Amino acid sequence: MVTILVTGANRGIGYAIVQAIATRLPSSTIVLGCRRKDAAQEAIESLIDSGIKGKLGFVELDIENDASIEAAVASLEREYGKLDVLINNAGKVERRSSDNLADIRGASNSCYNNLITSNAVVTHAFGKLLRKCSEPRVIMISSARGSMARTNNKELPPVANIDYCVSKVGLNMLMLHLQAAENHSNNGTNITFWAVSPGHCKTAFNGYKGRKDPLEGAEAVVRLLESTKGDIEPGTFWEYENGTFQQVPW
Numbered sequence: 001m002v003t004i005l006v007t008g009a010n011r012g013i014g015y016a017i018v019q020a021i022a023t024r025l026p027s028s029t030i031v032l033g034c035r036r037k038d039a040a041q042e043a044i045e046s047l048i049d050s051g052i053k054g055k056l057g058f059v060e061l062d063i064e065n066d067a068s069i070e071a072a073v074a075s076l077e078r079e080y081g082k083l084d085v086l087i088n089n090a091g092k093v094e095r096r097s098s099d100n101l102a103d104i105r106g107a108s109n110s111c112y113n114n115l116i117t118s119n120a121v122v123t124h125a126f127g128k129l130l131r132k133c134s135e136p137r138v139i140m141i142s143s144a145r146g147s148m149a150r151t152n153n154k155e156l157p158p159v160a161n162i163d164y165c166v167s168k169v170g171l172n173m174l175m176l177h178l179q180a181a182e183n184h185s186n187n188g189t190n191i192t193f194w195a196v197s198p199g200h201c202k203t204a205f206n207g208y209k210g211r212k213d214p215l216e217g218a219e220a221v222v223r224l225l226e227s228t229k230g231d232i233e234p235g236t237f238w239e240y241e242n243g244t245f246q247q248v249p250w
Contacts, residue, residue, distance in 0.1 A: 003080045007033040008090025010043040012203035016214030020222045022054035033061035063090045063118040069125045083129035088119045089141040093164050108163045115167035120174055131189045135229050140175045142195040143168045149249035179235030196220045197239040197248050
């Protein structure tokens with residue numbers, strides 16, 4: 001049985017990813033990684049009420065807290081013994097409160113720490129459980145805002161938060177370097193890394209101003225998980241837009 005951990009899974013894109021996987025890959029065990037136990041339990045109850053019948057679990061996980069990460073790794077190891085798929089979805093954006101330089105620096109550092117550094121730390125921490133599987137996979141939930149090509153080609157409108165876009169570029173580069181390291185490693189079991197852009201979905205993250213249903217945003221993740229080894233090149237960036245599963249240009 002495949003065990004999948006989705007961070008930030010109690011709402012928004014994370015919740016939709018759990019819902020989509022449980023529907024399309026019902027034999028999977030899906031673990032919701034959430035900062036609060038009550039939020040995880042409420043999400044699981046909601047999923048069950050919506051008709052989800054797959055096996056669901058949860059683990060308390062704050063991706064910015066090393067002790068929380070270590071405890072989550074230990075908990076999953078005791079409960080499941082391994083981890084087949086890690087989906088790094090959790091994220092937040094701190095908006096600066098003023099034009100004070102300290103506020104600007106603080107907001108930027110908070111964003112980069114959450115969306116880049118914390119995902120690097122979480123991925124490293126769960127590495128030992130991933131390597132216990134035959135085909136371990138890690139999916140970074142990125143954004144088309146992290147596409148330098150689309151930004152340079154003026155395909156994207158201006159944004160209110162530049163830090164978010166910069167952090168997604170950094171997350172994409174993190175994914176690429178982690179994949180490059182796997183390609184040259186002799187660990188025996190190599191991890192496959194991908195990045196996914198869910199698109200502009202209606203979630204609390206953007207004040208429900210998105211144009212897509214979160215389940216549509218989760219589609220690219222499910223397509224990757226449904227693929228067999230070798231079908232989709234590791235270290236690539238994907239989206240599902242207008243009915244098409246396609247690569248996002250860097």
